[in-house]
Amino acid sequence: MSELPEKQDYPVDRVRRFLEPGPTVLVSSAWKGETNVMTLGWHIVLGLTPSLVGLRVHAATHSHAMIRDSGECVINLPTTALTDTVVGIGNCSGRDVDKFAQFGLTRQPAAMVGAPLIGECHACFECRLHDDSLADRYNFFVFEVVKAHVAPLPDHPETLHYTGDCTFMLAGRTITRRELFRREMV
Ligand SMILES: Cc1cc2nc3c(=O)[nH]c(=O)nc-3n(C[C@H](O)[C@H](O)[C@H](O)COP(=O)(O)O)c2cc1C
Numbered sequence: 186m187s188e189l190p191e192k193q194d195y196p197v198d199r200v201r202r203f204l205e206p207g208p209t210v211l212v213s214s215a216w217k218g219e220t221n222v223m224t225l226g227w228h229i230v231l232g233l234t235p236s237l238v239g240l241r242v243h244a245a246t247h248s249h250a251m252i253r254d255s256g257e258c259v260i261n262l263p264t265t266a267l268t269d270t271v272v273g274i275g276n277c278s279g280r281d282v283d284k285f286a287q288f289g290l291t292r293q294p295a296a297m298v299g300a301p302l303i304g305e306c307h308a309c310f311e312c313r314l315h316d317d318s319l320a321d322r323y324n325f326f327v328f329e330v331v332k333a334h335v336a337p338l339p340d341h342p343e344t345l346h347y348t349g350d351c352t353f354m355l356a357g358r359t360i361t362r363r364e365l366f367r368r369e370m371v
Contacts, residue, residue, distance in 0.1 A: 201348070201349050202348045202349050203348075205226055205227070205349075206346060207226070207228055207229070207346065208344035208346055208356065209224060209263070209271055209346065209347045210224075210260050211223070211224060211225070211260075211263055211267075211271065211274060211303055212224075212242070212248060212258050212259070212260055212261070213261060213301050213302070214248050215251070215255060215298075216250075216251040216254050216255045216299075219251070219279075220285060220300070220301055221248055221279030221284065222248075222285065223242070223274065224271050224275030225240060225241075225242065231327060235315070235329045237327055237328070238312065238328050238330060239327050240258075240260075240326050241323065241326075242324055247278050247279040247280045248279065249324065253314075253317065255299060255300070256314035257299055257312065257314065258312050258328065259295055259309050260312060260330070261302065261306035262309070262342070262344065264306075264343050264345075265343045265355060266305075267305060267306070268345060268353070270288045273288055285301075290304070291304030291305060292304070293309075295309075295311045295332070296311065297311050297331050297332045298312065298331070307336050308333065309333075309334045310332075310334075311330065311331050311332040312328035312331065313331050314329075315327045341356065342356070343355055344356040
């Protein structure tokens with residue numbers, strides 16, 4: 186058996202570095218003729234049918250009000266080709282700038298929600314607000330994905346995974362253990 190890794194005390198406010206494996210996304214919104222987009226790393230899948238995703242959108246952001254008022258958003262999946270744009274979008278507010286114009290992003294109409302799809306992204310998931318009962322306490326919104334648009338290739342795009350401290354992990358190699366999974370788990 187391999188040696189057990191020796192561990193040391195670690196600051197609890199930095200454990201995010203190890204627990205945030207999900208891809209950084211761009212959340213677009215629309216309200217009263219205005220569109221906006223923010224960078225978001227804190228999300229979690231909460232159900233498959235219906236397809237539920239939880240997003241933590243800080244109350245101080247312009248997106249928070251737009252998402253809450255419209256009850257809709259689009260979760261867009263950027264790849265490493267958009268790395269600088271992802272950081273730039275997270276560094277400014279739609280209160281001050283039109284981020285679609287500033288970062289040269291293409292707005293495309295969604296089928297089921299008012300928020301725009303971002304043409305440059307690998308995938309776009311149209312969402313309707315499902316539950317905002319934790320919004321006041323945790324800035325947490327549960328959305329239902331009502332329509333998904335995905336580029337067929339590559340199957341596993343090189344996504345950005347934010348670990349804090351200005352650092353992203355990149356999606357890399359994939360491995361499968363299909364033979365070890367119980368059928369009902371697949
Ligand atoms: C890599 C990265 C990840 C971020 N993740 C989140 C997040 O999960 N939730 C959040 O509220 N803000 C997050 N932010 C900050 C927002 O993107 C930022 O406050 C943005 O300027 C809000 O824009 P808005 O005011 O136009 O809505 C993140 C920023 C970066 C750069």
